[in-house]
Amino acid sequence: MFPSDFLSVPQNAELCSLVILAPFDEGEKRGWLELLPLMDDQEKAILLGNLQAEIADFAELERMGVAELDRRIRELRS
């Protein structure tokens, strides 16, 4: 999908992997992956910050969700 030397630049590779990792649905992920080669450096920096914050936030939500689930299971048992 990308020119082959696109992913050899570490920033691009990082951005690509963050887009794939992020909690978006298929359409949005594909759209961002398609647009990555068209973006300039400033836009890439903005997207990078956005993705990192999104992933961190979702990881926190997951942690909260699993803790809540554990609490309820313990309640059920006792």
Place this chain on the structure above:
Amino acid sequence: MPPPLSAEAAPEERASATFEFDPRAEGIDVPDGSTVFLMCDHTTPPWKPDPGFLMRGASGKYSLTAEFPAGPMEYKFFVNPPGSHGFWVPEGANRTREIASTGAAPETTGAPEGSSAVSSLRERIGGDVQSIFGSAHGLEGGDRKKQAEALHRGLATFGERLRERAETRDEEVRIFLRNDLHAEIDERHAQSIHERRDFTQETRNTLSTPEGRLRFRVNVFNELCEAETCGLKSKDQISGRLTETSFLQQAQKALGRYWPFFDRICSSYDGGNIARAFHGMADEVAKTIPEVAMEGSKKRARERFLLQQRMQRRITSETKDTHAEVMHAGKFAKFLAEGGDLAMKFMVAPALLASGHPILAFGAWNFRGFTEASGRDFGNAIEKASKVLLRLPGRAAKGLFKLLPEKWTSKSETLKSWLDEPSSPSFEKVGKASLPWSVRKKLFLRGLVPLPAIAEHIPYVKAVVAERPLRPGEAAAEQNAAAETAIQNACRTALKLPAISSPTPSVRSTPTTPRTTAKHVGHPPSTSASSPPPSAA
């Protein structure tokens, strides 16, 4: 000064090769009208000439014949179904193949029979990659313009989708979270299965996945059908693909009063009832994550939309002037020259989905600006456009309509009815809705809505609930015991464990009495003693 386009130096060997993709042989369903692309890891497509896609032959096979650099080549097929939002890859892994070098000059190998499309393309462009991607002299304005238009359409469609998503971001996050919690529960379940020492390794492997557990239950059910016990006949056997819910419905219907036995005994092997309860809990937990936790996500979705808009504006300004030299000097030309138009092909598909009416191509903001500035009355155009937009998936159309000025939405009757369409009632509201008693009774009996506790004491309701065909008596108790043995044996056969010689007595009363059944509609988390407690990580 254009960047070097073709990476192939003169001395590199090339050979003619044919790539074939046979969806039927691979068991993949490729809809008619799809386009199949060949993708590989090169800066520019290494094949000459480049039609870009595989042609469909009469036999349903897709093929592409061109010249490739000799040596090993890793590639993939991408399928672009018609009217879809994007593309999909039939088989996840990369395919590899060796391009055998013939040592002959490329022009002399020629194309094999049947590739007339390839040869006509080669004639047209003179076999020169440069003329596709542009050269120092620039390409005819026509092709560039089409490419630019396709790009703009793709960007506009993506932008619209991002804007709608920014509004429903919290729902999306809840869904992701729910899926994660379900995966977590499945993992723990698998762990608990693996800790059971009374199973063989094979059994443990089967029962640790949801598909394996479903297969186990289907096998038990089919065994019972063959043995013709529990009121089942041999013809009731289930085959073919099913989901857990469809099996649940079919089995409940077929087993009738023996369903609770089936569920309890199977669950003693696969922990199914507890897993169901936990999955229900996960759904609740996902629902109760507070709104305030999603605020950051919504804000960031909006940021992404604005970022995309910014990109769109920049690219539009860069490609506005289709004069060859200007475009050629810009980033867009560099992008195209580096093979980026392959990426653009995948953006055309979503654009084509929304195409068919010029209003849609401009994007909502432009539309409003254009029409308000011109001061013209587009009332009729709105009526026409609304008919087109009604064919779009609901949210996209509604999102666009929200941006239309008030004076036009009030004019169009079609639009008003579309905007006022009520959402379907959820089952939680059914109990509180003013439905006639006959309808509510039907829903209660189907077990879809829990019966309020007080209603059980109302004589009419008691009578209604007692209509359910569950009346334990002495004869029934014998039948129950026989059913239990049969089910136990079927389970052990399905898992290839040795059969139990004596029948297992049922240790506690089964939930078959009318009153308790009424309480346990929906997801019954039955706490039977025989099921093993899964380990909480």
